[in-house]
Amino acid sequence: MTNTDPTIESLLEQRALYEQWLAKLDAAANKAPPTVRMKVRGDYEARLHGVIEQLRGHGATITEELERHQASQAALDGERRGAEEQLSEAEVRHAVGEYTEEEWQNMSRENQGRLDGLREQLRSVGNEIARLAEVQTLIGAPSRRSEPPPAPPPVAERPAPPPPPEPEPEPEQRYEPPPAPRPAPKPPAPPRAREPEPASPPGDELAFLKSVSDEDHMPASRRPSNPGASSPGHGSRAVEAAPPPIAPQSKTGAPGVAKTLKCGECGTLNRPTEWYCERCGAELAGV
Structure with a gap:
């Protein structure tokens, strides 16, 4: 990143270094007591925060660098397209017989070397633009320095198992006597036979x-x-x-x-x- 301001470049390298140390600290979490890990983490996070604050002071310069790299990327992309068109034109002229085989080979090597260099520059400028855009987003975020660092967790003690839940009282069961059986309906009385009338004497x-x-x-x-x-x-x-x-x-x-x-x-x-x-x-x- 030789084209970027040396101060900004140094700050970006420090930022990358502190982020790398924090990642390794998480990987080596089991090699030190929790209190020691929290102490080292707090130191690295404080340094990283200081670097970010310095980068915020160069916010205008970072914006200018980003715009300059974007303009350079556009110019390099135009040159790449021109070199590709020249190579295609020379190939057509060789196909119709205007250029000999030897002339075509020389022109092809020159244009291909130029294309490879332009593509490499475009790749480098693209990476630089991505990094500057990331830094610009980082310094544009509100500062969280005012928040106190999290307190280290207490010595891990096995918590007592929670008491078993009290059994819920069973609802009272009310005994209801069975309903009295309904009396069977009485069968209808058979029709009374008509008594014969007494005959007159x-x-x-x-x-x-x-x-x-x-x-x-x-x-x-x-x-x-x-x-x-x-x-x-x-x-x-x-x-x-x-x-x-x-x-x-x-x-x-x-x-x-x-x-x-x-x-x-x-x-x-x-x-x-x-x-x-x-x-x-x-x-x-x-x-």
Whole structure:
């Protein structure tokens, strides 16, 4: 880096040296106690910080050097392209026969040597530009000198194992009695058989038929429409001719007998075996 300012070059070499020492210190970490390593590290970091601060004082010079190298890189790149074009042109002239084989060989060696030198210069200038750009970025960063260096770690002592976690209390289990079984539904009661109605005694039926026969032989004019409204003389005859009172039959009557006897008072049909209307209670024999 002969084209860079000697002061800047020296500072850059010191920076590279301190960074190299810090890297080797990390590699040899197991060869010294922690306190010694921290002491040496602090010394190298302090020196590196001082070099960086000096480079910050040359910030303007570094910027100028960077711009100069960039301009030199552009000029060298232009020369390289010109030399490549001259070599290509000489090759074409040799191909058409303008240059002899000997002339072509001499021109090719000259142009190729020139190209190799230009490429080497471009490589060197490119490396210098990269290093100056890195330094410019480094000195442009804010200083961290005000931060205190980290305290050395205490002597490593094996920490006590943490106490085992306390078991979590199990949740209380509430005992719930099983639900009482539901009573089974009662089966429906079977339909009650209908009891047959008691048959009328044969004496009652004969008396009733006899009374009906006697009434049929009586003249129509003499048959009272209502036994209760007849005269006393007729009432005594009716009492004498009537058969002995018989207890009224049940409303259901004998099974299978049709209701054909109509009540003269309310018009309800009754069975012919009935003496009184099952609805209004009027006597059916005088109807």
